[in-house]
């Protein structure tokens with residue numbers, strides 16, 4: 001996967017829902033770090049209530065995240081010019097102060113803890129982890145936008161040049177939106193001319209005016225692009241003299257041209273929603289019973305102004321997406337109650353794909369279907385992924401289902417990801433005790449596959465009062481004292497295999513990897 005570009009970079013994402021009783025929160029997502037690559041299928045697995053669906057919905061900003069970052073690389077910061085870009089640049093000194101204060105607090109605590117015995121250090125582990133998270137997040141806020149330039153004493157020239165970049169980017173964004181509206185209006189006029197017998201001088205004149213306006217807009221967009229490039233060159237000139245500086249390099253590593261979804265306004269997010277869609281679990285309740293299939297599928301196209309009205313172009317697009325999803329054209333005017341579960345799910349998929357998104361969250365998309373229909377829908381999703389170059393987050397509680405569609409699998413427990421690796425490796429070399437237990441519960445008819453059943457004792461603990469240290473320690477047969485006090489770090493054990501466990505399972509893959517590294521060292 002590492003050869004593919006990253007589409008989402010999620011850092012310390014938290015989603016805490018407040019309860020009526022003051023000060024209590026349901027910690028549905030509690031510090032998630034995850035990269036999703038362009039064009040991959042990432043399976044997200046865990047028991048009910050572990051926070052999988054919340055993560056999918058928070059990524060789409062259907063919920064506002066409590067904390068953390070969701071960087072999206074489907075659009076660039078300079079194409080999108082969100083308001084937070086201007087806000088950060090205007091408040092640079094404030095952001096810098098916050099970054100310095102957070103890092104100072106961390107350094108002081110670390111120095112205190114270093115003097116203690118190992119036993120005593122355990123007691124401060126939680127506080128230290130929180131300070132590390134705060135310092136990291138404060139650093140990201142400023143360094144994402146201006147990178148190493150945040151280390152300079154005089155931020156005034158930086159602020160000035162980034163203000164120019166924001167203005168040029170904002171202008172480009174408004175021109176692109178104007179261009180979209182003008183295109184829709186031009187298509188509408190052409191439709192009137194060709195199909196509504198409105199071949200009048202007024203309509204012809206309207207078409208000519210719109211064509212000229214579109215050409216003007218193209219020229220203006222090209223000029224905004226060169227404006228952006230010129231400012232970027234100015235930024236490079238500011239950057240160049242400091243490239244050897246260590247502090248500069250450390251901050252520059254966080255410089256990022258992606259868009260932080262967690263900081264977008266409602267309207268900004270609405271514009272981006274075209275890129276990101278959701279397929280729901282329940283094909284019965286997710287379709288409006290008063291709307292026909294055609295209306296359901298075309299609703300998003302009209303809401304996002306891809307077409308001006310209900311005309312042949314809309315119908316053509318709807319029929320095309322229906323065909324891609326295996327729905328016959330004569331279903332167009334039928335209502336959801338006239339279909340089976342599998343067909344309804346195809347309608348839900350067609351609705352999600354009508355806007356040609358880049359990223360789709362499939363939230364238990366096959367769990368409510370019969371097993372025979374599940375494989376049809378999984379095959380359909382796989383075909384559509386190839387055709388449309390989609391990226392899926394495939395959420396399910398069933399490892400057997402996710403095995404057939406996912407490139408990588410992330411295992412989630414009580415709001416955190418405990419293991420992440422490619423699919424084949426999760427099945428052959430699980431390193432987290434929870435993954436081991438989930439795998440052992442998959443029924444198999446293959447006599448050659450012999451797995452000892454690992455029974456998980458007790459229920460999943462409450463996300464309101466989750467256990468200290470490793471959240472899994474109350475149910476883990478390998479737990480020791482350190483597990484009850486220190487939260488394990490999520491680390492890369494072998495290339496692209498991440499796990500959060502103090503006593504990860506001795507796996508063949510890890511041993512083989514270490515041996516191969518030693519062999520390579522000896523050879524060199």
Ligand code: SF4
Nearest residue numbers: 470473476483501502
């Ligand atoms: S850290 Fe400890 S409790 Fe948690 S999974 Fe690993 S062994 Fe079990």
